[in-house]
Amino acid sequence: MDGRTKVSAAWVADKPPRRQQPLSREQIVRGAVTYLEQHGLEDLSMRKLASHLGTAATSLYWHVATKDQLLDLVLDEIFGEVSLPEEEGEALADLRRVLHEVRRVLSRYPEAARLAASRPTLGPRALRVVEYTLGAFLRWGYPEESIAYAYNLVANYTIGGVLVELSRQRVAGADSTTDGVSEDADTMREFVESLPSEEFPNFVRLSGLLVKANDDESFEFGLDRLLAGISNDLAK
Amino acid sequence: MDGRTKVSAAWVADKPPRRQQPLSREQIVRGAVTYLEQHGLEDLSMRKLASHLGTAATSLYWHVATKDQLLDLVLDEIFGEVSLPEEEGEALADLRRVLHEVRRVLSRYPEAARLAASRPTLGPRALRVVEYTLGAFLRWGYPEESIAYAYNLVANYTIGGVLVELSRQRVAGADSTTDGVSEDADTMREFVESLPSEEFPNFVRLSGLLVKANDDESFEFGLDRLLAGISNDLAK
DNA sequence: ACCGTCAATGGAACGTCGTACCGGAGGGGG
DNA sequence: CCCCCTCCGGTACGACGTTCCATTGACGGT
Known part of the structure; x- marks a missing residue:
């Protein structure tokens, strides 16, 4: 209800403040992984992932070409969790x-x-x-x-x-x-x-x-x- | 452009004739299998399958509860193609x-x-x-x-x-x-x-x-x- | 011959999806 | 100061699965 200091047409809702730090492909991928963990694959949509990250769905497309590509990245990210033995044994x-x-x-x-x-x-x-x-x-x-x-x-x-x-x-x-x-x-x-x-x-x-x-x-x-x-x- | 013999409001488009024989669950499943073979899984939608069968999408739902159930039936139908040896050998x-x-x-x-x-x-x-x-x-x-x-x-x-x-x-x-x-x-x-x-x-x-x-x-x-x-x- | 019943159909509509388009905001270099 | 480049997000389109419902027509009973 309160206008911001800047004068502006009062009836215009305040735009959400610019993202403190631009989001990165990595953030998106990691967000997708945790979303996957919590809600499952078939609940993972671009819109839901976006709101999980506090962004708009279409913003994701700046960092990622397509949902399919995102899934490729997600899978690879998950494989990153596989830990390999440090030293070779038998x-x-x-x-x-x-x-x-x-x-x-x-x-x-x-x-x-x-x-x-x-x-x-x-x-x-x-x-x-x-x-x-x-x-x-x-x-x-x-x-x-x-x-x-x-x-x-x-x-x-x-x-x-x-x-x-x-x-x-x-x-x-x-x-x-x-x-x-x-x-x-x-x-x-x-x-x-x-x-x-x-x-x-x-x-x-x-x-x-x-x-x-x-x-x-x-x-x-x-x-x-x-x-x-x-x-x-x-x-x- | 020609009205049918039956008098009817001329501006009403002729309804497509009633299906000669009501379609059955089996027909749908088999249709889905051949559609699958020709177009692949991700192209198989209820609407497309329906038009492949010459019906409306919503008509399928009389015979099948859900797309998921249909896929179960399709899979089983496919397993029906597995032929087992008639007589037991080694x-x-x-x-x-x-x-x-x-x-x-x-x-x-x-x-x-x-x-x-x-x-x-x-x-x-x-x-x-x-x-x-x-x-x-x-x-x-x-x-x-x-x-x-x-x-x-x-x-x-x-x-x-x-x-x-x-x-x-x-x-x-x-x-x-x-x-x-x-x-x-x-x-x-x-x-x-x-x-x-x-x-x-x-x-x-x-x-x-x-x-x-x-x-x-x-x-x-x-x-x-x-x-x-x-x-x-x-x-x- | 009529009528009521009822299985079966399909149009309209809802909510969701992936994604294209594009107008803008913000900041950094000239 | 202005321009440009990066990044954001509203709007919109077409397709999806599915629900709701009005309508159809075949059939059995009288």
Whole structure:
């Protein structure tokens, strides 16, 4: 209600004061990461992110070409959280360590796995991780011609794992009659009991195990098998 | 310009004739699948799908609760294309066969992998596949307590594989200066050459192999290692 | 033959999204 | 002092998913 000292047309609302310090691409990316953490990927819109940062949506476009590019940057920023061992130990152990780290970070922002799965991870911070992983393979003595394949294998497995955990959190009934979407393991059990056990005997029989399979244990289990399978290629 | 035989207010445009046969949920789902195949996932909107079917967007909502539910149904429909061996052969071979089939089908609709990764696959047709896979594990003699884990492992790997292939098709430069998105392996090579080889020596050295890694071979390679790792658990 | 019922359709509209356009504000160098 | 360059943000456009509702027409009962 009070006019500012400067004389001006009284009916004009005061413009918000100029931003103390112009915002930077980095600020935007970091803001997006924390927004992602708090509200999830599908709630992240340019407008909401902007108001989270105290700006207008269109202002973001000065620093960032497109939402897609922003997401690339966000993903890379997240990969920056992956911490790599300072000193090199036994190669295989280091390999395990870095895979666990990636898994840990991606789980911290579950949506990040979706990002990682939908776009290649070639930002500078992500490359840091790739570089380290390849190095571990080399130090391990893994044959060079096969490293690309082996790398794909473990990368697939790690990202895919987080992804599937994520999707299992929201179990959707997709049979022809029901359309509900629900979220916990009880509903899963309920779903299992609802379907004809003569048609899916194995599934019904094993469903108990399938339901209570622990994510971390499952990752560990798979990683063990996977590395065991790989180590047969090692030059003896 | 011509009025129809029925007398009616001449200025009223002729309503489109009533649909010869009311459309069904199945028609919609199948229409969505072919639309997906032709135009891709991100072009699939309710309006476009509707006009592809010769209806109005809002008419779809009589048969389907929500777009999300429709996607569930679409995914399950796609899983229906997975053909299972008629007669059971050697268990391990059957296991390989079904995984290859899933991979084949998911690759046919590359977007389907994204769907499969973002929602659990528990529709009736998908369950058919799960059921068969579990059966193969059992016949193989795999210890029951571990089947859930082993199943997760191979499922992750198969879906994750298609997903990563898909994402590698569009290599995005995500370093701080460029923002282009491009598509072929040449651009990839160009990207590799643009980055400091002293910072990422392994990556640069191996990039040739990483680039020309063939998807099918890569899948085969990983599958071999993976099953090798798993078969150590077999009751001898 | 009429009528009422009711599954099925589609137009209008709401709120949201990504983004283009552009008029300006502020500050620094001539 | 003025101009220019950087940065901001209001307005607006077209597309989206979805809700609401008026309307249609086929069918079963009388």
